[in-house]
Amino acid sequence: MGKCLYQHNLKALLSDQYEDLVQQGIRKNLIPMDILFREGEAAANSYLVTKGCLKLSKLNAQGGEVIIRYITPGDMAAAPAVLRNGDYPVTAQALKFTEVIVWDKEGFIALIQKNPKIAMDLLMTVYDRLEDLQTRYLELSSEQAEQRIAKMMISLMKHAGQEHSSGVHIDIPLSRQNIADHIGASMYTVSRTLSTWEKSGWLKSSRKQITITNPGALKALGKT
């Protein structure tokens, strides 16, 4: 499918030249809850996540968090903001032990000049995110909370799912509040929904842990 062509190229490129990149960039380790950069700060560095998970979020006028995206290994963060000399539009926080590669502005521009193809790959990565967000905007405006939660679970299975004999475990520590903040619902609605699903035997969950035992049921819900 053409859809993932360029994104995969970007990931492959970054992966092939891993040694080079590490020499040009700097490895950095984060512990859970560490904040990598904050919304509104001048964008100084570009990041590539190699292990763990980042949460990209904005604050609304009431001080509540809205989670724009979760960043898993192979994804970049902040690159276009750096290229444009702008501010970070979101806050990036580690949800678990996370490793990133850091380039400062000069290093990242040098990297692109050395590999001009990266500019096009980056364009396609940003475009992927735009398309994804367009779809989620549609869902937020026309589907109800249960469907949006189901779709989020399915997406998480793809990006952070670990096959297990008991089901697919979501390898990101997500609270009910984290889920709510991502799909535009309240923590209470999320809690009630997951409780119902658990009673139906579709998933198992404990504090910040989710294992999906009946993916088909959730996919069917998402298509409703």
Next chain:
Amino acid sequence: MGKCLYQHNLKALLSDQYEDLVQQGIRKNLIPMDILFREGEAAANSYLVTKGCLKLSKLNAQGGEVIIRYITPGDMAAAPAVLRNGDYPVTAQALKFTEVIVWDKEGFIALIQKNPKIAMDLLMTVYDRLEDLQTRYLELSSEQAEQRIAKMMISLMKHAGQEHSSGVHIDIPLSRQNIADHIGASMYTVSRTLSTWEKSGWLKSSRKQITITNPGALKALGKT
């Protein structure tokens, strides 16, 4: 402000080389309601709007329209989808008499190879849209309908406002349904809200026509 640097460059570039571009691309005129391309079709052409207005929308599962964005003169449509060899992610429809410049895939790639800077400018344009949509996603998930309508009106004033002695006229023929589909509300809620504002003397509206007479009041509402 750094924020608009690249977008403006793209517009300027396209404008400076207008004659060149017209020779490479083809001028095309649309009448109101004409559909330029449809969601799901293979992306064949890139467009630059030079006059009029396009509505970019997706269909939800119930067949309802969700309007992702309005495209006004100087903005592009479909470029990244063409570069990636993908499908159009949205449907583009003219809301008034509209002129676009068309490049087929080969022509557009040739254009970029002749002016490599365009790739970076395009990246920044796509990034602008991503940031805009991130902000609207936040608003949709945490603000109520009245505030979202107010913010849409303010945004329209900037992009399609015509100063007039009686106020700022929105130079796009928007139905209540069009407004509702953009901000994720029902036509009825939009109608009630505009009626209230009209009674307060903040705007005047007739069928598909809006003139804002008290921008300050709407801006204050948006900041609530």
Next chain:
DNA sequence: CGCTCTATTGATAAACCTCAAATACAGTGG
């Protein structure tokens, strides 16, 4: 074991959608 953070669950309220019906308006053809 107590402290803190997270999750659950019930009761209530608010925002908003849906449905229905009336009204206003633009364009058309006689």
Next chain:
DNA sequence: CCACTGTATTTGAGGTTTATCAATAGAGCG
């Protein structure tokens, strides 16, 4: 110029989803 027709808008009534509030229970940690 006017009636006619189809579309757009308005407004009320009622229902639904979901947020909010409050109270409780549970999990992890020192």
